Amino acid sequence: xxxxxxxxxxxxxxxxxxxxxxxxxxxxxxxxxxxxxxxxxxxxxxxxxxxxxxxxxxxxxxxxxxxxxxxxxxxxxxxxxxxxxxxxxxxxxxxxxxxxxxxxxxxxxxxxxxxxxxxxxxxxxxxxxxxxxxxxxxxxxxxxxxxxxxxxxxxxxxxxxxxxxxxxxxxxxxxxxxx
Amino acid sequence: xxxxxxxxxxxxxxxxxxxxxxxxxxxxxxxxxxxxxxxxxxxxxxxxxxxxxxxxxxxxxxxxxxxxxxxxxxxxxxxxxxxxxxxxxxxxxxxxxxxxxxxx
Numbered sequence: 001x002x003x004x005x006x007x008x009x010x011x012x013x014x015x016x017x018x019x020x021x022x023x024x025x026x027x028x029x030x031x032x033x034x035x036x037x038x039x040x041x042x043x044x045x046x047x048x049x050x051x052x053x054x055x056x057x058x059x060x061x062x063x064x065x066x067x068x069x070x071x072x073x074x075x076x077x078x079x080x081x082x083x084x085x086x087x088x089x090x091x092x093x094x095x096x097x098x099x100x101x102x103x104x105x106x107x108x109x110x111x112x113x114x115x116x117x118x119x120x121x122x123x124x125x126x127x128x129x130x131x132x133x134x135x136x137x138x139x140x141x142x143x144x145x146x147x148x149x150x151x152x153x154x155x156x157x158x159x160x161x162x163x164x165x166x167x168x169x170x171x172x173x174x175x176x177x178x179x
Numbered sequence: 180x181x182x183x184x185x186x187x188x189x190x191x192x193x194x195x196x197x198x199x200x201x202x203x204x205x206x207x208x209x210x211x212x213x214x215x216x217x218x219x220x221x222x223x224x225x226x227x228x229x230x231x232x233x234x235x236x237x238x239x240x241x242x243x244x245x246x247x248x249x250x251x252x253x254x255x256x257x258x259x260x261x262x263x264x265x266x267x268x269x270x271x272x273x274x275x276x277x278x279x280x281x282x283x
Contacts, residue, residue, distance in 0.1 A: 019204075019207065020200065020204060023199075023200050023203050023204070024200055027194070027195055027199055027200060027203075028192040028193060028194050028195070029192055031193065031194070031195040031199070032190075032191075032192040032193050035193060036190050044195075045195050045196065045199065048195060048199070049199075049202060049203050049206055052203045052207070053203070053206055053207060053210060056207045056210070057210075109185075112185060112189070113185075113188055113189040114189075116185055116186060116189035116190075117189050117190070120186075120189070120190065131186070131190070132190060134186075135183070135186040135187050135189075135190045136187075136190040136191065136192060138187070163182065166182065166186075167182060170182075
């Protein structure tokens with residue numbers, strides 16, 4: 001087995017966490033934001049790797065585990081939105097048929113989950129990021145506003161509009177289900 | 180059915196492929212090599228030197244322009260004084276001629 005030579009970086013002052021531990025701790029969060037925003041596993045993994053590479057370069061400027069978490073959420077969301085914008089300018093072949101990533105814990109109706117993920121992936125880009133941060137990361141509108149650097153009012157209105165759209169489309173696609 | 184709960188379930192965190200951490204660490208270990216292979220003009224040190232050189236050039240240019248403006252003003256003042264001196268000289272000569280005539 002090859003031992004990788006990881007370049008030295010100052011450890012986080014508060015927790016003394018090493019880089020490999022940080023990757024393992026946050027990889028599901030980073031990858032899932034990318035996956036839910038982009039709906040493309042290969043691109044999501046590539047982007048998640050880029051985010052961690054960038055984290056390694058900025059590690060010296062991050063002071064606590066909370067700072068790392070905030071930094072990762074902000075950078076991941078913004079980069080996923082950048083990729084989305086670039087992809088909309090230059091459409092790529094859809095990978096909708098690609099196998100879904102392994103869920104941490106499987107709950108709920110799988111068919112409904114798949115339908116919801118597709119509907120979320122069809123939302124406008126900013127609304128998509130807001131919904132992902134709200135329901136994947138369980139963040140409140142103020143925290144989402146800080147991460148995306150937009151007003152709280154915008155987050156609330158976009159979230160309400162997105163939920164109304166999801167309700168409408170879901171009830172249309174699933175027929176008789178009452179929401 | 181509660182849409183909030185369904186969204187939480189649909190958008191729960193997922194694990195990337197099992198070798199994800201290893202691939203990130205491999206890329207990180209290659210990063211300094213890639214940085215060293217960057218062209219000279221895109222290295223941070225080169226950019227700093229270029230920025231410093233540009234600042235120095237700008238400062239030197241500003242000083243030189245101010246010096247030029249000073250020299251120009253000085254030569255204009257000297258020219259004006261020269262013209263004034265010539266005119267005074269002529270006037271003095273005329274006064275002397277008139278005085279000389281009236282005396283003789």
